[in-house]
Amino acid sequence: MKFHAKIWQKLSLFLSVVVLVVASFAVSASPAAAETYTIKMGADNGMLQFVPSNVTVKPGDSVQFQINSVPPHNAVFDKVPGGDAGFAKSLSKDQLMFSKGDSATVSFASDAPKGEYSYYCQPHRGAGMSGTITVQ
CATH class of the missing domain: 2.60.40.420 (Cupredoxins -  blue copper proteins)
Structure with a gap:
């Protein structure tokens, strides 16, 4: 049981990092602002x-x-x-x-x-x- 909990914990951490990286690309790829x-x-x-x-x-x-x-x-x-x-x-x-x-x-x-x-x-x-x- 502890083995499954550790796997889920690591998987959740990995998915959180992936979501954070993808979100940071979306923010930095915004269109150029009007001048x-x-x-x-x-x-x-x-x-x-x-x-x-x-x-x-x-x-x-x-x-x-x-x-x-x-x-x-x-x-x-x-x-x-x-x-x-x-x-x-x-x-x-x-x-x-x-x-x-x-x-x-x-x-x-x-x-x-x-x-x-x-x-x-x-x-x-x-x-x-x-x-x-x-x-x-």
């Missing part, structure tokens, strides 16, 4: 530009537009893959931001069309303040 990229609105040197002006993201990622210098700024999308003006408008952050640190975030859904999304700052478009987000 958030920051684009400064206004360069550190006072130039009217987005920094960086070109960003590459993946579906599911977000881009945060943050006031840095020479406000006011906004981010208006004018060209999107497929040319859907309504979709471009839905991504746009038309509201002018005035204070350093103010921000607006654009999220690209997991099913976002791949390609180039161009945007500009409405008050400074004539100065060339524009950029591109590429969704790969």
